[in-house]
Amino acid sequence: MMSENADFVYVHAKSNMAVLHTAGNRQLNAKEDAAAALERLFVLLEQKRRTFDFSAATRIGKCVFVGEGDLSFARALARDPKSCAGNIIATTFEAERSVCLEGRTNARSLSDLGAKVLHGVDARNLNERNLPTMAELIAFQFPNTGTRRSVHGRTDNHVLLRRFLRAAASRLKLSGRIAVTLVNSPHHLGAFDPPSAAQWAGCEVVEVLPFYRSAWSGYGHVNTNDASESALSKYRSCSTWVFNSVRR
Numbered sequence: 001m002m003s004e005n006a007d008f009v010y011v012h013a014k015s016n017m018a019v020l021h022t023a024g025n026r027q028l029n030a031k032e033d034a035a036a037a038l039e040r041l042f043v044l045l046e047q048k049r050r051t052f053d054f055s056a057a058t059r060i061g062k063c064v065f066v067g068e069g070d071l072s073f074a075r076a077l078a079r080d081p082k083s084c085a086g087n088i089i090a091t092t093f094e095a096e097r098s099v100c101l102e103g104r105t106n107a108r109s110l111s112d113l114g115a116k117v118l119h120g121v122d123a124r125n126l127n128e129r130n131l132p133t134m135a136e137l138i139a140f141q142f143p144n145t146g147t148r149r150s151v152h153g154r155t156d157n158h159v160l161l162r163r164f165l166r167a168a169a170s171r172l173k174l175s176g177r178i179a180v181t182l183v184n185s186p187h188h189l190g191a192f193d194p195p196s197a198a199q200w201a202g203c204e205v206v207e208v209l210p211f212y213r214s215a216w217s218g219y220g221h222v223n224t225n226d227a228s229e230s231a232l233s234k235y236r237s238c239s240t241w242v243f244n245s246v247r248r
């Protein structure tokens, strides 16, 4: 169910992208159309007044955050007075010894606030027995494999997203949601292709909402490979994609 206008524009942009695969002189026009539709999507997304309410989710039930890097998003959320920090489970892909200094400080701060921190959690395989079986929310802020490989025409980032969605769907409450925040750029949306990933994983896109990093005090955002070059320093517009599971 893709409801609001911006979501419709994304579908339009995607179908235009599909036209790119047809050879011949229509290719350039289709590319321009797709780029224009995406630009319009980004403007429409920014016009939405509502953002995804991460704090509200923490008040309802257990919320798992995967691929948290330096844990600064989870920490910012846990410190929000509207959040219930005790329902936050913040996880890193990296083993504890590989977490950066900032991440260790944030982990201590999260524990002090009553949140749980786990290391070495792979978003593609959420079998970790310390994770809740019925989560209210499972979120991945700015997933990135740090590679640019494609296998059978699918990028590593698309494969990460779809495997995460499938793993998360299996640990979600009936009314639960999966949230993934991505940069709004043709490159990122093309690489992740969230609608196709959702379909593969037995999920559905419920809505796409703007995400403002500046709303989260202390949120640093690290890159997978090179902390000195943040994707967010180049692209400011971001969106949270909200999914549910359709295979119950």
Ligand SMILES: C[S@@+](CC[C@H](N)C(=O)[O-])C[C@H]1O[C@@H](n2cnc3c(N)ncnc32)[C@H](O)[C@@H]1O
Binding pocket: 066, 067, 068, 069, 070, 073, 092, 093, 094, 121, 122, 123, 124, 140, 141, 142, 143, 144, 145, 146, 160, 220, 221, 222, 223, 224
């Ligand atoms: C661009 S960083 C974003 C970090 C953090 N979520 C943030 O918003 O600042 C991408 C993160 O994805 C993590 N990652 C990559 N592959 C992963 C996987 N299979 N499971 C969990 N996390 C993964 C990396 O360790 C890295 O921390």
